[in-house]
Amino acid sequence: MKYMLLFMSPVGPDGEAVDNGCTFEDWIRFDRDIKDAGVWVSGHPLQDLTTCTSVRVGPAGERTITDGPFAETRELLGGYDVIDVPDLDAALEWAARSPGAVGGGWVQVRPIAEIEMPV
Amino acid sequence: MAGEEAAVGSSVEAVFREERGRLLASLVHRFGDLDLAEEVASEAIEAALTHWPTEGVPSRPGAWLLTTARRRAVDRLRRDRVLATRLAVLQAEAERAEPAPPADADRDLPDDRLALFFTCAHPALPAQDRGALTLRFLAGLTTAEVARAYLVPPATMAQRLVRSKRKIRDARIPFRVPGTDELPERLPTVLQAVYSVFTEGYAASSGPDLQRTDLAAEAIRLARILRRLLPGEREVAGLLGLMLLTHARRDARTGPDGAVVLLDDQDRTRWDHAMIDEGRALVLVALTGGPPGPYGVQAAIAALHDEAPDVASTDWPQVVALYDVLLGLIPSPVVALNRAAAVAMRDGPEAGLALLDELADDPRLRGYHPYPATRGDLLRLLGRNGEAAAAYRNALTLVGTEPEREHLLRRLASVTAD
Numbered sequence: 001m002k003y004m005l006l007f008m009s010p011v012g013p014d015g016e017a018v019d020n021g022c023t024f025e026d027w028i029r030f031d032r033d034i035k036d037a038g039v040w041v042s043g044h045p046l047q048d049l050t051t052c053t054s055v056r057v058g059p060a061g062e063r064t065i066t067d068g069p070f071a072e073t074r075e076l077l078g079g080y081d082v083i084d085v086p087d088l089d090a091a092l093e094w095a096a097r098s099p100g101a102v103g104g105g106w107v108q109v110r111p112i113a114e115i116e117m118p119v
Numbered sequence: 120m121a122g123e124e125a126a127v128g129s130s131v132e133a134v135f136r137e138e139r140g141r142l143l144a145s146l147v148h149r150f151g152d153l154d155l156a157e158e159v160a161s162e163a164i165e166a167a168l169t170h171w172p173t174e175g176v177p178s179r180p181g182a183w184l185l186t187t188a189r190r191r192a193v194d195r196l197r198r199d200r201v202l203a204t205r206l207a208v209l210q211a212e213a214e215r216a217e218p219a220p221p222a223d224a225d226r227d228l229p230d231d232r233l234a235l236f237f238t239c240a241h242p243a244l245p246a247q248d249r250g251a252l253t254l255r256f257l258a259g260l261t262t263a264e265v266a267r268a269y270l271v272p273p274a275t276m277a278q279r280l281v282r283s284k285r286k287i288r289d290a291r292i293p294f295r296v297p298g299t300d301e302l303p304e305r306l307p308t309v310l311q312a313v314y315s316v317f318t319e320g321y322a323a324s325s326g327p328d329l330q331r332t333d334l335a336a337e338a339i340r341l342a343r344i345l346r347r348l349l350p351g352e353r354e355v356a357g358l359l360g361l362m363l364l365t366h367a368r369r370d371a372r373t374g375p376d377g378a379v380v381l382l383d384d385q386d387r388t389r390w391d392h393a394m395i396d397e398g399r400a401l402v403l404v405a406l407t408g409g410p411p412g413p414y415g416v417q418a419a420i421a422a423l424h425d426e427a428p429d430v431a432s433t434d435w436p437q438v439v440a441l442y443d444v445l446l447g448l449i450p451s452p453v454v455a456l457n458r459a460a461a462v463a464m465r466d467g468p469e470a471g472l473a474l475l476d477e478l479a480d481d482p483r484l485r486g487y488h489p490y491p492a493t494r495g496d497l498l499r500l501l502g503r504n505g506e507a508a509a510a511y512r513n514a515l516t517l518v519g520t521e522p523e524r525e526h527l528l529r530r531l532a533s534v535t536a537d
Contacts, residue, residue, distance in 0.1 A: 087293035111290045
């Protein structure tokens with residue numbers, strides 16, 4: 001069963017993620033552990049909000065492109081991993097071990113919807 | 120003839136009460152799907168209702184039900200390939216996760232209920248539905264009975280159960296007993312689910328719906344099952360003890376007119392002393408061999424009340440000491456409020472009132488009627504009738520159930536009489 005771990009942070013007054021005290025080395029270690037365990041499927045860290053652009057298409061097909069996230073965001077997605085584990089408890093265990101779960105940050109655990117696409 | 124049929128009928132009911140939870144757990148363990156388990160368990164029970172009255176109750180009713188239900192499940196899976204494929208994947212994943220639990224040698228069926236307790240009370244499920252799921256799957260109540268227990272329409276309860284079952288299935292909340300290292304984190308939600316059933320029963324046992332005293336009894340039955348399954352867990356003993364020591368006072372809690380009778384005014388000869396003895400023995404278990412947990416401490420407090428011949432001779436210094444411990448374990452203003460009331464009994468109303476004043480600005484007590492009610496009682500004892508009346512009036516704006524309102528109105532009348 002595949003789950004996506006979404007690494008979330010609260011947004012500070014500067015509009016960027018609040019530093020949760022984790023170092024780059026903490027993330028390297030987590031990345032190594034999750035890959036060594038053979039459960040990692042895919043994943044990426046994301047660049048900060050300064051680089052974020054949103055696009056919307058209106059009813060007449062007109063495109064609106066805006067700087068930043070669409071609405072005023074209180075929480076920010078900093079990166080994600082997709083893992084393949086037997087059940088939710090195993091997914092929650094990996095989420096809890098990630099550097100993203102401490103210091104005010106949290107990890108959203110979402111099961112991947114397996115939809116069979118027509119060929 | 121009619122009498123005989125009724126006798127068979129009631130023994131059939133008794134068997135189902137006892138076996139339904141066990142049957143469901145075995146089926147969930149075997150097939151990994153709550154819906155399928157519910158469906159074939161009902162079919163097996165229906166089959167029993169047809170066959171047993173004429174052929175007699177089999178010597179191993181549990182095994183009969185399980186065999187019948189399993190056959191129905193296999194039939195279902197033969198007809199429904201999609202379901203079969205999904206469950207096969209589930210089974211393979213489950214085996215990847217851990218080996219099957221050992222069978223219970225004493226019984227004709229393996230006991231898989233412990234794993235189901237942890238599924239139903241999983242922290243990933245909404246807290247208010249964990250008790251309902253536990254009642255449905257472990258106590259073996261029907262959905263209609265669970266709805267009645269929570270005073271909601273059957274359709275509403277069915278919807279809540281469907282939603283939780285969907286999360287169990289789609290997010291794959293496992294059917295497993297957590298390892299020893301996880302137990303301290305996971306057992307409290309199971310205990311909380313069972314205790315929520317008990318308090319739900321109590322919240323209204325003074326009201327018109329007598330059905331709900333049964334709910335407290337159901338919670339006690341669940342805790343007894345849990346105690347058998349986890350004999351080494353002292354907090355399970357604490358929870359069972361707490362509920363027994365509280366439930367022992369049930370007959371004295373309501374007056375002839377249905378009015379609530381507070382602990383202070385209860386006729387203690389009407390308490391269930393056998394239940395108190397059982398509860399006290401469990402307190403010993405809960406408080407021996409390590410640091411106490413919150414249920415053990417609350418049970419010990421209940422035991423001190425139950426042991427006292429009257430309010431005045433209650434061991435108040437010991438009650439206060441236990442509340443100190445409890446406050447360390449659960450730093451909540453409700454515990455602090457109860458502690459203040461106990462301090463008032465030990466050191467006088469003035470001392471209790473001073474502690475209550477410290478809690479006055481706590482937002483978590485806003486809207487909690489026992490706070491102004493307790494304050495009113497202490498002010499009344501100090502002869503500050505005007506302030507007491509104001510506190511009782513405040514409490515009356517917050518209280519929900521009729522018997523409690525009547526109690527407060529009586530108190531209010533006593534301070535405004537002259």
